[in-house]
Every structure is written in structure tokens, then in C-alpha cells.
Amino acid sequence: MNLVLLLPEDLVAPDRARLTGRRLAHVREVHRAAVGDDLAVGLLGGRMGRGRVLRLDDTALELSLVLDQDPPPKLPLTLVVALPRPKVLNRVVAASASLGVARLVLVNAWKVEKAYWSSPRMAPENLREQLLLGLEQAKDTVLPELRLARLFRPFVEDELPALVGGGTGLVAHPGSAQPFPAVLAAPLTLAIGPEGGWIDAEFQSLLRAGLRPLDLGPRILRTETALAALVGRLGL
Amino acid sequence: MNLVLLLPEDLVAPDRARLTGRRLAHVREVHRAAVGDDLAVGLLGGRMGRGRVLRLDDTALELSLVLDQDPPPKLPLTLVVALPRPKVLNRVVAASASLGVARLVLVNAWKVEKAYWSSPRMAPENLREQLLLGLEQAKDTVLPELRLARLFRPFVEDELPALVGGGTGLVAHPGSAQPFPAVLAAPLTLAIGPEGGWIDAEFQSLLRAGLRPLDLGPRILRTETALAALVGRLGL
Numbered sequence: 211m212n213l214v215l216l217l218p219e220d221l222v223a224p225d226r227a228r229l230t231g232r233r234l235a236h237v238r239e240v241h242r243a244a245v246g247d248d249l250a251v252g253l254l255g256g257r258m259g260r261g262r263v264l265r266l267d268d269t270a271l272e273l274s275l276v277l278d279q280d281p282p283p284k285l286p287l288t289l290v291v292a293l294p295r296p297k298v299l300n301r302v303v304a305a306s307a308s309l310g311v312a313r314l315v316l317v318n319a320w321k322v323e324k325a326y327w328s329s330p331r332m333a334p335e336n337l338r339e340q341l342l343l344g345l346e347q348a349k350d351t352v353l354p355e356l357r358l359a360r361l362f363r364p365f366v367e368d369e370l371p372a373l374v375g376g377g378t379g380l381v382a383h384p385g386s387a388q389p390f391p392a393v394l395a396a397p398l399t400l401a402i403g404p405e406g407g408w409i410d411a412e413f414q415s416l417l418r419a420g421l422r423p424l425d426l427g428p429r430i431l432r433t434e435t436a437l438a439a440l441v442g443r444l445g446l
Numbered sequence: 447m448n449l450v451l452l453l454p455e456d457l458v459a460p461d462r463a464r465l466t467g468r469r470l471a472h473v474r475e476v477h478r479a480a481v482g483d484d485l486a487v488g489l490l491g492g493r494m495g496r497g498r499v500l501r502l503d504d505t506a507l508e509l510s511l512v513l514d515q516d517p518p519p520k521l522p523l524t525l526v527v528a529l530p531r532p533k534v535l536n537r538v539v540a541a542s543a544s545l546g547v548a549r550l551v552l553v554n555a556w557k558v559e560k561a562y563w564s565s566p567r568m569a570p571e572n573l574r575e576q577l578l579l580g581l582e583q584a585k586d587t588v589l590p591e592l593r594l595a596r597l598f599r600p601f602v603e604d605e606l607p608a609l610v611g612g613g614t615g616l617v618a619h620p621g622s623a624q625p626f627p628a629v630l631a632a633p634l635t636l637a638i639g640p641e642g643g644w645i646d647a648e649f650q651s652l653l654r655a656g657l658r659p660l661d662l663g664p665r666i667l668r669t670e671t672a673l674a675a676l677v678g679r680l681g682l
Contacts, residue, residue, distance in 0.1 A: 212666045282664040305671045348665040390681065428518040429584040430448045435541045435674045438667075442678030445626070 211236050213349040214251045214261060214273075215342055222272075227251070227261065229271040237263075237271050252351035253277060254342075281351040284312040285446045286396040288373050292319040292404035294433045296329035300340045301434045307344025307354055309441045312397075313373075317359040317366075321406040327360060362412060370419040374399045379421035382440065383413055384430070386423030390443065398444060402436055447472050449585040450487045450497060450509075451578055458508075463487070463497065465507040473499075473507055488587035489513060490578075517587040520548040521682045522632040524609050528555040528640035530669045532565035536576045537670045543580025543590055545677045548633075549609070553595040553602075557642040563596060598648060606655040610635045615657035618676065619649055620666070622659030626679065636676055638669060 214237065220227040229237075237243050245263050251273060252258035258281055261273030293316045294302050306314045318327070330336065341353050359365035370379075377397040384407065401416055408416065417423065431439060450473065456463045465473075473479050481499050487509060488494035494517055497509030529552045530538050542550045554563070566572065577589050595601035606615075613633035620643065637652055644652065653659065667675060 305668070308665060308667055308671055309675065310665055347668060350665065429544060429546055429586065431544055431674075432541070432583060435544055435670075438671045438674035439545065439678030442675030443681060445679060445681075 211240070211343075211346040212250060213258065213346050213351075214249050215346050215351065216251055216253045216261075216275075218254065221253075225275045226264075227273045227275060229273070230269065234266075234271045238266065238268075243271075249273065250349065251275060251277070252281060252345075252349070254345075254351055255353065256351055257281070258349070258351055282310060282349070284352060284354070285310045285441070285444075286377075286398060287311045287441065287444065287446060288313040288315065288397065288399045289437065289441075290315045290317055290370070290399065290401040291433065291437065292317055292402065292408070293322045293326050294404070295323075296326060296331045298433055299326075299329070299331050300336075302437060303337060303340040303356070304344035304347070305434050305438060307341045307350070308348040309438065310348065310350060310446075311354050311441070313355040313357070315357045315359055315365070315373075318362045319404045319412055320362075320409045321404040332358075363415065366412075366415045366419050370399070370416075370421075373397075374420040379419070380424040381408070381413065381416045381421040382426050382436065383408060383423045384425065384428075386425045388423045388425050390424065391422065394444060398446075400440055400444070402433060402440065405433070447476070447579075447582040448486060449494065449582050449587075450485050451582050451587065452487055452489045452497075452509075452511075454490065457489075461511045462500075463509045463511060465509070466505065470502075470507045474502065474504075485509065486585065487511060487513070488517060488581075488585070490581075490587055491589065492587055493517070494585070494587055518546060518585070520588060520590070521546045521677070521680075522613075522634060523547045523677065523680065523682060524549040524551065524633065524635045525673065525677075526551045526553055526606070526635065526637040527669065527673065528553055528638065528644070529558045529562050530640070531559075532562060532567045534669055535562075535565070535567050536572075538673060539573055539576040539592070540580035540583070541670050541674060543577045543586070544584040545674065546584065546586060546682075547590050547677070549591040549593070551593045551595055551601070551609075554598045555640045555648055556598075556645045557640040568594075599651065602648075602651045602655050606635070606652075606657075609633075610656040615655070616660040617644070617649065617652045617657040618662050618672065619644065619659045620661065620664075622661045624659045624661050626660065627658065630680060634680060634682075636680070638672055638676065641669070 251261035259277040265272040379399040487497035493513040501508040615635040
């Protein structure tokens, strides 16, 4: 937690916050903060700055706030990711938030097991928690938009073309033998398939929605590694 | 496991392998292979191809091999990574192998806790296992060189300059306000600090060893996310 992320309900006054629970425990046990210390803080969806510790004990952390910085801008990037296994879902969601993507769409695909959609990790509270952890890691306050597209075709046919808009859309697909585009026009849209890849009908639908194929070379990366490498590759 | 990685001792003949243990269990339970199926295989440090299942039961997997492809080339890249927390060590090592880096150096730093070096995960067998898992994921057969540099200064002063050689060396450092270089000369060397960053003396040592500072922007990424994003950013 590189930033203590404050929720609106933490504010007991415009310049005063009171925290309990996970963030209190983290500040006590990991930061080992003391009264008088300054912590990096940010208000969810708002500005960032410093919080001076006024009180810290086993019931609450009280901070006096100076919020004088804007959060970093979001990347003009929509990630469309085939829903990963529950085991890696948390890391994919948190990493997407850390990297600063503006929008994350978790989409169904032929090779996504149905059971993934009913994993406890798909509960809205867990998904939100992972996004918040990603923001706390990255020092950001602005949640990416998270969308769940349980049906591939309506999302890809009816919504994806508008997301791509006049920008550059790319779909990672092995063997497509397409080099990385020399020029990228924002907004960017990047689709990453499931383990085992998109089936051909899905790949063709994504192309019809305005995405261009992108060959990532011979190596098959785990979703969270591919995602970070691709966001890095975009050079945003 | 996108590739069944064969060890020299698995070969019962030049074109025949017999596997037990983890790989047998994985092929039975995850791949759910049957006699007559072809699996993607590769010989550690050697060629890749197909293995036809001749026998598969609870004691052994026997494969008839056709090894007719070269593994993908390694990236001309040395990663110098401050030893991460044990919890993320496995992912960092496996991701480095998956991404195809030629050499991974785990180095000490002021902000690396001493206990990390004596974690059970630092056992050579575990580190090798993580590298093998990364190769199996990526479909590669060639282990990266792994070096453990328990002393920062001798490594950085005496060995790092030769690794950088006539190539491009970069050290990720927040606030250095250096844009990404327009031209990268191979071999590349990339240094990634610990959580909390390099201390100034370390940063200065890395500069003297021939690395150039690289500003990654305002977001603080977890080591494994930063690593993949940076490797992607290099566009190798």
C-alpha cells in the first residue's frame, strides 16, 4: 500500500479522516507509523496528498489531510480480457488498475470455463477490493471502469466497435504474423484471449469489430504477464 | 504447461521418453491426454517438437518423440532485479523465464530484507523449478542464466559493467525524468529496484556501472508487473 486510499465515508471533516479495519492494520503493522508521521493519501476518485497521523491505536487511525495533487492521468486504453481462471483473476484485475488502464472488460470466450463466472472471486465486493489494491499499489485514486461481458457476441458486435471508435484496436493472436503497428492512435483497445487462445470464430468477430491482429511472437505468456508486457509495448 | 519439458534422464532412447511425477500427473489430469495423442514437447536445452503418447497410466507416461524445431531465440536482455519478497519471488523468476530473458540476476539492495535471502524459496531446487515452469508456460527449452548476487557492491562495480558492455543499460528510477531512449543497442541490461526503490548510493553506483536512468512515470508497480511492462516496453 503505497497510498492510503480514503473513501468518502472515512471523512469526518473536509480535512480529517478516520480509518479502521484493513487500512488501520496495514498502517500499524507494515508502515509502523506513529503520531506525527506523514502518509501518502488520496481520496477515491479525487485528489492526493499527505495525511498527518493525529491518532493511531488499535481502534482507529486519524489523519489530518492536505490534498494538493491530482492523480496520474489514466492511460487511454481499454483492455478486453477473456475471463481468467479464478486463481489469476485477482492479479489481473489489480494489475490492470495499477497499470492505469481506463477500462477493463472481462469477456466470455469459448475456452473460458463456465464455472469461472460463478467463482466467489467474481463477487462485486472482491472485484472492487482488487481494483482498490491496485490503486493503492500504484498511487492512484481513480477506479478504472470495470465491465463484465458474460456474452461474447453481443459485447463484441454491439459494443466493441464503439469502444474502438477512431482509435487503434489490437487483438493478440499467435501466428497472425502481424508486426506491431508503427503508429498508434488513441484511444487504444487491446484484446487478450483465454489460455488456449480465441477460437477462429471469435478472432474473426474481433477483426470485424475493428481490431487488428497482433503477433506476440512464439512465447505463450500467462494472462497477467501478457497484459503487462502488452501495456508496456504500447509505450503509453 | 504448454510444453512438456523433457530432461536428459527422461530419455530411454533418442526418440523415446518416459515420465513420472508432476508431469505425468499434469498430462493425465489437466491435458487429459490418451494413447495416440500428440503433445508439444521439448528437450531441456535442446529442440522441440511432438511426443506421441505410447502409454499413459498411473505409473508412467511414455512418448515417441519427433524433435524438429528450434526453441525461440532468447531476448538479448539481462534483468538485474533486487531480490523480491518470497511471496512474489516465484512469479518473478517464472515470468522472467517465460518472457525469454537471457540472464536474470537477483541482487541485494539496502531495502531488501536480509531474511529474503534465507527463504526456503531461494533453495536451488525451487529456483530451478520456477524457471522450468516458466519455460513450460512459454514453450521454450533454454534456461536463462540465473545469478544470485548477495553483495550489491562487488556485483555492480566488478561485474555489471562487463554485462552492459557496448549495449544499452537502463535503471528504472522514479523521478529521474528521463524519457525512454529512442534507440536501444543490444545487449540490453535493465535494473529493477526493490519495493521502496534503490537508495541514492545504489542508484549512483548503477549509473557508474553504465546504466542510464529511466523514468517509468508516476505509477508504482509490483515487481512482476514492472518487469513484464518494461520487457514489453523494450519492444524486443
